[in-house]
Amino acid sequence: MIWVSWRRQRTEALIAAAVLLALAAFLVPTGLHMASVYHHDGLSTCLGPAGGASCDDTIQSFTDRFSSLNNLIAWTTLLPGLLGVLLAAPFMLEFEHGTHRLAWTQSVTRGRWIAGKLGLAVACALVAALILTLLLTWWHAPLVRLNGRMDNGVYDSEGIVIFGYTLFALGLATAVGAVWRRGVPAIVAGFAAYFAVRLFVDTWLRQRLMPPLTATWHLMVPDPRALRHALVLDEYPADAHGHHVLIPANECGAGRALKRTPGLGDCFARHGYFMHAVYEPASRFWALQGIETALFAAGGGILLAFAAWWTYRRV
Amino acid sequence: MIIFHLDQRSGVPTYLQLVQQVRQAVRLGILMPGDQLPTVKDVVGTLAINPNTVLKAYRELDHEGLVVARRGVGTFVADLQPSRPPDDLKALRTSLQRWVDRARAAGVGDEALADLFADTVRAERISRVA
Amino acid sequence: MITTPAISTDRLGKRYGSAWALRDCTLAVPAGSVTALVGPNGAGKTTLLQLVVGLGRATAGSVEVFGCDPQRDAGAVLPRVGFVAQEHPLYSGFTVAEMLKVGRKLNPGWDDAFALQRVQELSLPLGGKIGKLSGGQQAQVALTLALAKRPELLVLDEPVASLDPLARREFLSSLMEAVTETGVTIVLSSHILADLERVCDHLVILSRARTQLAGPIDEIVAEHRLLTGPRADVAEIARRHEVVTARHSERQTSLLVRSNGHVYDASWELHEVDLEEIVLAYLAQNRAEDPTLAMSA
Numbered sequence: 001m002i003w004v005s006w007r008r009q010r011t012e013a014l015i016a017a018a019v020l021l022a023l024a025a026f027l028v029p030t031g032l033h034m035a036s037v038y039h040h041d042g043l044s045t046c047l048g049p050a051g052g053a054s055c056d057d058t059i060q061s062f063t064d065r066f067s068s069l070n071n072l073i074a075w076t077t078l079l080p081g082l083l084g085v086l087l088a089a090p091f092m093l094e095f096e097h098g099t100h101r102l103a104w105t106q107s108v109t110r111g112r113w114i115a116g117k118l119g120l121a122v123a124c125a126l127v128a129a130l131i132l133t134l135l136l137t138w139w140h141a142p143l144v145r146l147n148g149r150m151d152n153g154v155y156d157s158e159g160i161v162i163f164g165y166t167l168f169a170l171g172l173a174t175a176v177g178a179v180w181r182r183g184v185p186a187i188v189a190g191f192a193a194y195f196a197v198r199l200f201v202d203t204w205l206r207q208r209l210m211p212p213l214t215a216t217w218h219l220m221v222p223d224p225r226a227l228r229h230a231l232v233l234d235e236y237p238a239d240a241h242g243h244h245v246l247i248p249a250n251e252c253g254a255g256r257a258l259k260r261t262p263g264l265g266d267c268f269a270r271h272g273y274f275m276h277a278v279y280e281p282a283s284r285f286w287a288l289q290g291i292e293t294a295l296f297a298a299g300g301g302i303l304l305a306f307a308a309w310w311t312y313r314r315v
Numbered sequence: 316m317i318i319f320h321l322d323q324r325s326g327v328p329t330y331l332q333l334v335q336q337v338r339q340a341v342r343l344g345i346l347m348p349g350d351q352l353p354t355v356k357d358v359v360g361t362l363a364i365n366p367n368t369v370l371k372a373y374r375e376l377d378h379e380g381l382v383v384a385r386r387g388v389g390t391f392v393a394d395l396q397p398s399r400p401p402d403d404l405k406a407l408r409t410s411l412q413r414w415v416d417r418a419r420a421a422g423v424g425d426e427a428l429a430d431l432f433a434d435t436v437r438a439e440r441i442s443r444v445a
Numbered sequence: 446m447i448t449t450p451a452i453s454t455d456r457l458g459k460r461y462g463s464a465w466a467l468r469d470c471t472l473a474v475p476a477g478s479v480t481a482l483v484g485p486n487g488a489g490k491t492t493l494l495q496l497v498v499g500l501g502r503a504t505a506g507s508v509e510v511f512g513c514d515p516q517r518d519a520g521a522v523l524p525r526v527g528f529v530a531q532e533h534p535l536y537s538g539f540t541v542a543e544m545l546k547v548g549r550k551l552n553p554g555w556d557d558a559f560a561l562q563r564v565q566e567l568s569l570p571l572g573g574k575i576g577k578l579s580g581g582q583q584a585q586v587a588l589t590l591a592l593a594k595r596p597e598l599l600v601l602d603e604p605v606a607s608l609d610p611l612a613r614r615e616f617l618s619s620l621m622e623a624v625t626e627t628g629v630t631i632v633l634s635s636h637i638l639a640d641l642e643r644v645c646d647h648l649v650i651l652s653r654a655r656t657q658l659a660g661p662i663d664e665i666v667a668e669h670r671l672l673t674g675p676r677a678d679v680a681e682i683a684r685r686h687e688v689v690t691a692r693h694s695e696r697q698t699s700l701l702v703r704s705n706g707h708v709y710d711a712s713w714e715l716h717e718v719d720l721e722e723i724v725l726a727y728l729a730q731n732r733a734e735d736p737t738l739a740m741s742a
Contacts, residue, residue: 004547008536098534102587105498105528106551107594109519323639326719356625363617364643365479366625441670441715 001108005120009090016083016128023076024135031139034066038142047145059146070143074153076136080162081194083128084169084300085187087121091307092177092186114308121170122304129166133157148229148282152202155231159289164296169194171303178307201292207233209291210284216242216274220265229282237268238276245273316353317346321362329364333372341381341392352382352390449512451476451598451630452497458505459492466492468654470506474632474647476597478661479624481641482634483724484651490634491531493651494602497632498528510598524554527591527629531602533584537576541569544586545593552594560593567615581612588616592623599623601633605640613637617644638721648720650727657727662720669723671716672700682713690726701726 006013038044043062046055094100094117104110136157140149149158156165173190180186212233215224237245252267268274280288317340319333327335340346353361355369373390376382384390418428452474459467467489474480482490495501496508499515499522508515515522535544541564549555564571567585575583584604591599599620605613617640623629635641641648648665650657658665669689672682676698679691689701701718718726 001550004550007539007543007547011538097537098530098532099536101495101500101528101530102534102536102590103551104500105523105526105530106548107524107553108551109523321643323643329643356622359621359625360618362643363614363621363640365646366621367646437717438715441717 001112001116002120005116008094008117009087009120009124012086012089013124016086016124019079019083020128020131020135023079023132027073027135027139030069034069034139034142037065038062038145043142043146063143063146066143070153073136073139073157076132077153077156077198078195079132080129080165081169081191081198083132084125084166084171085173085190085194087124087128088170088173088177088190089183089187091117091121091174092181092183095178095181095311096183110312114311118174118304118308121174122167125166125170126163129163132166133160133162136162149285150229150231150280150282152206152231155206155289156198156202159285160293161289161296164293164300165194165198167300168197168296168303169300171300171307172197174307175303175310178310201295206288206292207231207280209288210280212278212280214242214276214278216240216276218265219268219273219275226281227277227279231280232277233280234278236276237273239272240274242274242276244276247271247273316350319353319358319362321364330368330372330375333358333369334375337372337376337381346392348392348394350392352392354389448476450474451478452508452510452632453512454493454496454506454508456506457493457496457503457508459489459496459501460504465504465654467496467651468505470651470656472649472656472659474630474649476630477628478647479620479631479645480633480647480649481645481662482632482649482651483636483638483641483728484634484657485728488651489654490651491602494528494600494632494634498526498600499523524552524594525597527594527596527599529584529587529591529599529601529604532607533587533604535575535583535587535590537574539575540572541575541578541586542571544575544590548590548593554595556593556595559595560589563589563592563619567619579612581608581615584608584612584616585619588619592619592629595627596629598630598632601631603634603636605635605637613640620644638724642720648724650724652728652730657730658723665723666718666720669701669703669718671718671722672702672713673716674698674713677712689723690730 041058041062043058046058094103103113108116140154140157144154144158147154149155155161169190172193173187176190176193177183177186180189213226215226216238217224237247239245251271252264252273317337319336321329321332325332337346337352346352352373355366355373358364358369359366373382373384377384377390381393382390383393415428418431423431450473452472454470454472457467457470458465470489470493482493484490492501496503497510497515499519502516510522511525513522515526536547539547545557545560545564548560549557564586567582567589569578569582569586569589575586578586584607588601588604591601601620605616608616620631620633621644624631633641633645642662646662647660648662649659674697676693676696679688679698679700682688682700682702687703689703691701692699700713701723
C-alpha cells in the first residue's frame with residue numbers, strides 16, 4: 001500500500017522538491033552573502049554591551065541594504081500554501097480519472113486506502129515544511145539577531161508555523177477536491193481560500209491571540225527594554241495614563257516623523273506628553289507561535305478528517 | 316488435429332455443430348482412431364465460446380461411442396467405430412425411398428421435397444417444448 | 446447440495462436523488478455460470494454491477510456476494526471478486542510492470558507467475574506506459590489485473606465496448622480460458638448480443654431500472670415461441686400464456702409468447718426464436734406500453 005501511494009504521489013513530491021531546490025538555489029548564495037557582510041561590518045559586536053551610538057547607524061544601513069531582498073523573500077509565505085495544495089492533488093485526481101474504481105476493488109478496504117494515501121500526503125507535507133523552515137530560518141538569522149522575529153514577514157518563516165500552514169493548505173485542498181471532484185478548480189479554490197485565511201490571521205487575528213501589552217514612557221529616556229524586538233502594533237503620543245493625545249498643529253513639530261531628538265524630548269516633557277506603545281513582546285514568540293500553529297494544524301486535521309469521511313461515505 | 320469453426324447464423328446449436336464436425340472429420344479420415352481432440356481450453360481459446368458447450372459436445376460424442384474421455388489425459392477418438400445395426404438404417408432408407416417416389420409421382424420438386432421433410436422434423440421438435 | 450450463489454439480490458434498489466437507477470431487483474447468479482447483463486443505456490447495469498462489488502451503497506433491498514455483504518464485509522469479499530470497470534481504468538503514467546506491481550502489493554492472493562505468463566502470451570510490453578497502449582492492450586492489462594488475484598467471481602462492465610473485433614475476440618477467448626481453468630463465475634454487461642450468445646449460459650435483461658428476465662439461456666430459448674396466425678384477439682392466448690410482444694397487420698398477428706407448457710391453440714403456427722430476437726423483444730416491450738406496437742428489428 002505504501003509503495004502504491006508513494007508511486008502515485010511521486011510526481012507531485014518531485015515537483016515540490018524541485019520548488020524547494022530552486023528556492024535553495026536562490027537563498028543559499030544570498031544568505032551566505034548576507035552573513036558574511038554581517039560579520040565583515042562587525043554587527044555582532046554592536047549587539048553586545050560595547051555597542052555605541054554608531055551602532056544604530058550601522059544596524060540601520062545593514063537593514064536598509066538588505067530590505068528589498070528581505071521583502072522579496074517575504075513572498076515565500078505563499079509557499080506552504082502552494083506545497084500543501086500541490087500534495088493534495090494525487091488524492092483528488094484519483095476521482096477525477098475514475099481510478100478509484102480500480103483501487104477500491106483490489107483487496108484493500110476503502111478505509112485503509114484512504115488512510116494510506118492521506119497519511120503519506122501528510123508525511124510529505126511535513127517534510128516539505130521542515131525543509132522550508134530550516135532554509136528560511138537560516139537565511140533570516142542575521143536580520144533576526146538585529147531586529148527580532150516578531151514582525152509579519154519574518155514571523156511566519158520562523159519557529160513552527162510553517163508546519164501549521166502546510167497542513168492547513170493540504171487539508172483545505174483535499175476537502176475541496178473530495179467534494180468538488182475536479183482537480184484543477186479544487187487546487188485553485190484551495191489556494192485562494194488558504195490565501196484569504198492567512199491574510200485574515202496575519203492582519204487581524206494574530207494580534208488578538210493574546211491581549212497585547214502597553215507601555216508608556218518619557219520620550220527622553222531610552223525605549224523600554226520590553227519593546228526590544230517586539231511586535232509594535234501601535235505607537236503614539238499620549239498622556240500619563242496612556243490615552244491618545246492629539247498634538248496641536250504647531251507644537252513640538254507635530255506632523256513630522258517622531259525622531260528622538262533631544263529637542264523633541266524636552267518639548268514633550270514640558271507639555272506632559274508621553275510615548276505610548278501597544279505591543280506583543282518578543283518573549284511571547286513561542287507562545288504565539290504555538291497557538292497559531294495549533295490553530296492551523298487543527299484546522300488542517302479537521303479538514304483532512306472531513307475529506308476522509310466524505311470519501312469513505314461516498315456512494 | 317481437427318480445427319473447429321462456428322457458424323452463428325446457421326441456427327444449429329453450437330454444441331451440435333462441434334459434434335457434427337467431429338463426426339464428419341472421422342468420416343473423412345481427418346480424425347483417426349486414437350487421435351486426441353483439442354482440449355476444452357484450446358477450443359475455447361480459439362472460438363471464444365463457453366467451455367460448457369464444448370463439454371456438452373464431447374459428452375454427446377462420448378455417449379455415442381465416437382470418442383472416449385480419459386480423465387486427466389484428454390478426449391480421444393474411439394478405436395472401434397460403432398455402427399448402427401445395418402438393418403435399422405436399411406429399413407428406414409427403404410421406406411424413405413418409397414416416400415420420395417410417391418412425392419415425385421405427385422410432381423413435388425426437389426426443393427419442395429426438402430422443405431417438406433425439414434418442416435416435418437422441425438414441427439415435431441418444436442411441439443416438444445422444454 | 447445447493448451451493449451458495451455467487452451473487453444474490455433481494456429487491457435491490459438504488460436511488461440517486463429522486464431518480465431510481467435500479468429498482469426491485471431480485472436475482473441469483475449461480476456459481477460457475479457466465480452471465481450476460483443486457484439492457485439499454487441507463488437501464489441500471491452499471492449501478493447493479495457497482496453495488497455487487499461494493500462501490501455503491503444500496504438504497505433499498507440487499508445484495509450478497511458468496512453470502513457476504515460487499516460493503517460491510519469488504520475485507521472478506523474483495524479478495525474473492527475481480528472487477529473491470531467501464532473504460533477499464535488504469536494508471537496511465539505507470540508501466541505495465543508497475544501496474545502488475547500494484548496488483549501484487551494490494552492483493553494477498555496475487556499469482557505473479559500467472560500474471561507474467563499472461564502478459565508474455567499476449568505480447569504486452571512490460572516496460573511500456575499504460576497510456577501509450579492500444580485500447581485492446583489496455584483492456585487485456587485490466588483483465589490480467591483482475592484475473593491474477595485468482596477471484597471466484599469476475600465482474601466486467603462493458604469490457605469490450607471500445608474494442609475492435611479482433612481485440613474483442615481475444616478478450617473473450619481469454620475470459621473463456623479463465624473459466625475453463627478455474628471455474629470462475631463471470632458476470633459481464635454488454636451491448637453486443639452475438640458475443641454474449643457464444644460465451645454466456647445465463648442471461649439477465651435490465652430495462653428502465655428493472656429486471657425484465659433472468660435465467661439460463663437454454664431454458665429461455667426453449668420457453669419462448671413465436672406464434673403467427675390470422676389476425677386475432679390476443680386476450681384468449683394471454684389467459685394461458687405470457688405474451689411478451691404482439692404485432693398486428695391487417696391480416697396477420699404475430700406474438701412472442703413465454704410458456705412452460707406445450708399446449709397450443711391449433712390456429713397458431715409455431716416458430717422457434719433465437720436469443721437475439723427474444724432479448725430485443727423484451728427491450729422493445731418497455732419502449733411502449735402499447736402491446737400492439739411493432740417489435741424492433
